[in-house]
Amino acid sequence: MKKADIGLIGLAVMGENLVMNMESKGFTVAVYNRTTEKVDKFVNGRAAGKNIIGCHSLEELAENLSKPRKVFMMVKAGQPVDDFIEKLLGVLEQGDIIIDGGNSHFPDTMRRTEYVESKGLLYIGCGVSGGEEGALNGPSLMPGGSPAAWEHVKPILQSICAKADGAPCCDWVGENGAGHFVKMVHNGIEYGDMQLICEAYQLMRDGLGMTGDEMHEVFTQWNKTELDSYLIEITRNILAYRDEKGERVVEHILDRAGQKGTGKWTGIAALDEGVPLTLISEAVFARCLSAQKDERVAASAAYARKIPAFEGDRAAFLECIRKALYASKIVSYAQGYTLMRAAAEHYGWNLNYGGIALMWRGGCIIRSVFLGKIKEAFDKNPELTNLLMDDYFRETIQGLIPAWREVVSFAVKAGVPVPAFSSALSWFDGYTCENLPANLLQAQRDYFGAHTYERIDAPRGEFFHTNWTGHGGDTAASTYNA
Numbered sequence: 001m002k003k004a005d006i007g008l009i010g011l012a013v014m015g016e017n018l019v020m021n022m023e024s025k026g027f028t029v030a031v032y033n034r035t036t037e038k039v040d041k042f043v044n045g046r047a048a049g050k051n052i053i054g055c056h057s058l059e060e061l062a063e064n065l066s067k068p069r070k071v072f073m074m075v076k077a078g079q080p081v082d083d084f085i086e087k088l089l090g091v092l093e094q095g096d097i098i099i100d101g102g103n104s105h106f107p108d109t110m111r112r113t114e115y116v117e118s119k120g121l122l123y124i125g126c127g128v129s130g131g132e133e134g135a136l137n138g139p140s141l142m143p144g145g146s147p148a149a150w151e152h153v154k155p156i157l158q159s160i161c162a163k164a165d166g167a168p169c170c171d172w173v174g175e176n177g178a179g180h181f182v183k184m185v186h187n188g189i190e191y192g193d194m195q196l197i198c199e200a201y202q203l204m205r206d207g208l209g210m211t212g213d214e215m216h217e218v219f220t221q222w223n224k225t226e227l228d229s230y231l232i233e234i235t236r237n238i239l240a241y242r243d244e245k246g247e248r249v250v251e252h253i254l255d256r257a258g259q260k261g262t263g264k265w266t267g268i269a270a271l272d273e274g275v276p277l278t279l280i281s282e283a284v285f286a287r288c289l290s291a292q293k294d295e296r297v298a299a300s301a302a303y304a305r306k307i308p309a310f311e312g313d314r315a316a317f318l319e320c321i322r323k324a325l326y327a328s329k330i331v332s333y334a335q336g337y338t339l340m341r342a343a344a345e346h347y348g349w350n351l352n353y354g355g356i357a358l359m360w361r362g363g364c365i366i367r368s369v370f371l372g373k374i375k376e377a378f379d380k381n382p383e384l385t386n387l388l389m390d391d392y393f394r395e396t397i398q399g400l401i402p403a404w405r406e407v408v409s410f411a412v413k414a415g416v417p418v419p420a421f422s423s424a425l426s427w428f429d430g431y432t433c434e435n436l437p438a439n440l441l442q443a444q445r446d447y448f449g450a451h452t453y454e455r456i457d458a459p460r461g462e463f464f465h466t467n468w469t470g471h472g473g474d475t476a477a478s479t480y481n482a
Contacts, residue, residue: 003066004030004053006156009084010074011038014128016046017135018074018101018160023050025159030055030064062091068122068152069096077102085112094120097149101128103262106177106184106269110347113145113176122146124153125176127183129364130162138162140364141170142186142356144179144349162363169362174349181269181343182356185336188266188280190365191259192332193231195283195420200325201235203407207416208310208317212248216240218318226326229368257287266339273342278427279332282419307414317410323403328424330397333374334387335427341385354378388431397428443468 004027008019011033019042022029028051033039036056043054055061062069069092073084081100088098098116100109100123109125116123127142128135141161143153150172161170173179204210204218219236223229238250263284270277289296310317337353344351357375360366377390387393408425411418430436443466445451452463 002028002051004028004064005066005070006030006153007032007055007061007065007069007071008074009033009058009061009071011042012074013132014101014135015074016042017132018072018128018139019047019052020050021136021138021160022156023047023052025156027051027156027159028053030061032056032058032061058087058091067093067096069093070099070153070156071097072099072101072126074101077104077108081108081112085116089116089119089121092121095122097122097124097146097152099124099126099143099153100180101126103127103183103187103260104180105265106181108177109145109180110177117146122149122152124149125180126157127173127179127186129183129186129360129366131365134162134363138169138363140186140359140362140367142173142179142182142359143170144173144182145176147172147175162361162367164358164361167358169359169364171352171355171359173356174344174351175347177347178344178349178351181347181349182340182351182359184262184265184269185340186360186364186366187262188277188283188339189332189336190231191263191266191283191287192280192336192420193229193329193366195286196279196325196328196332197231197235198286199411199418199421200321203321203411203416203418204318206307207410207414208314212239212251222322222325225322226370227322227329227368229370230365231368254293255290256293257290259284259287263287266336269343270335270339273339273346275335275339275342276427276430277335277339278423279328279335279420282423286419305415307416317406320403320406323400324407324421327397327400327404327428328421329370330387330393331424331428332420333370334393337374337387338385353382353384386431388428 006022006027007030008015009032011031019029019031030053031039031042032055039054039056043052053064055064061071071088073081075081075084081102081104085098098121104125113123113125124143124145128139130139134140138161141157143150143157157170158168161168163169173182201215204215216236216239219232219239223232223236241249243249263280267277267281267284270281340351340353343349354375357371357378361371373392374387377387377392378384384390388397404425408418408422411421442453446453446465447468450465452465454460454462455464
């Protein structure tokens with residue numbers, strides 16, 4: 001019997017769809033699931049007649065794989081990944097490759113790469129985006145880990161991934177945890193994109209009093225502009241969807257959002273790297289606030305307010321919302337890329353920022369036409385420090401600022417919460433401000449803690465302390481970290 005090209009562990013929806021995708025591209029796949037009944041059901045049902053080999057043990061899985069063996073795990077992040085690694089180390093040989101396709105936290109992937117390599121095997125942490133549809137028809141794949149593994153898995157991964165203008169939405173990201181880090185930032189940007197769209201929706205619904213049909217039409221038109229993207233497309237579809245009673249389903253969904261933690265991880269990583277990831281962090285907090293449903297209901301009664309009826313030119317204001325959404329979206333990606341650059345410097349990764357944009361062009365949840373502009377920016381200048389300093393984005397943002405300010409001002413006056421829109425604008429104003437009030441802040445720190453400060457009339461890196469009270473002494477604390 002022909003040996004399988006790759007093995008896959010975990011036959012939930014994503015795992016099954018990836019297997020079907022691999023098989024459809026000409027690869028033979030061996031499959032295993034901890035609950036072996038799932039293996040039999042899959043092989044005798046959906047996979048019947050396909051080049052898919054069902055296995056009832058990890059030993060059987062290993063026996064059915066061509067060397068170097070490649071095992072793709074689609075199991076729950078956390079301890080289950082470590083458990084399967086230990087079991088696989090008992091049945092695989094030196095040079096074989098273990099791939100984790102789950103949403104693992106990048107420090108875990110760094111640790112696992114080092115551990116598996118110490119046993120003589122190779123390890124890949126591969127970000128997979130696109131949901132079940134992407135897994136079946138072509139996901140965005142972000143592999144990182146043991147560099148020596150890439151040549152062995154590249155033909156398979158680049159065959160099954162999505163394509164953008166003919167180019168595969170999959171390339172080697174970097175060493176150890178780089179792949180899962182980039183996937184984490186992708187998910188953080190996804191949080192931001194979704195929150196921005198929801199704020200635009202609330203501005204239309206509550207601020208302009210628009211109906212579901214009217215909003216559906218707006219998102220339909222927006223998807224023909226620079227905002228053309230998967231998330232705008234599905235928002236359009238959601239707003240039009242009615243159940244068998246003819247009722248709009250979205251209007252019956254409780255306003256309490258869930259999350260799985262990748263957005264939180266992105267925010268924590270930004271704090272660790274000292275990167276102001278304000279928009280994505282606000283998107284995470286917005287979900288946390290939504291979860292406080294009962295408290296919000298009580299507070300809304302205690303602080304009752306009525307949003308005034310809109311009296312201006314609705315069409316013109318809708319265009320302002322579109323522009324504010326686009327401006328904020330640019331900020332979200334600019335912050336995300338700044339975080340990736342900081343992490344690359346910290347961990348010694350050589351990230352291809354234009355290539356990452358290409359990986360996200362197809363298959364993934366944040367896929368959009370807009371990503372092509374990001375790739376162009378980094379192709380022109382691989383050392384670009386911030387997207388806002390690229391000519392296209394600088395000129396674009398300049399044209400969007402008036403509408404952006406108009407929308408945030410309206411929301412504040414009307415009492416419509418727009419944490420992502422407003423935090424994006426505040427970050428932009430801070431980033432483009434030559435003189436922030438941090439001089440006063442540093443004076444305060446030096447006053448109460450002798451934390452020292454730099455002076456504008458002295459070389460950078462030279463630190464000073466003032467005896468502000470006259471009896472504080474001249475002894476200073478260690479210099480501060482900026």
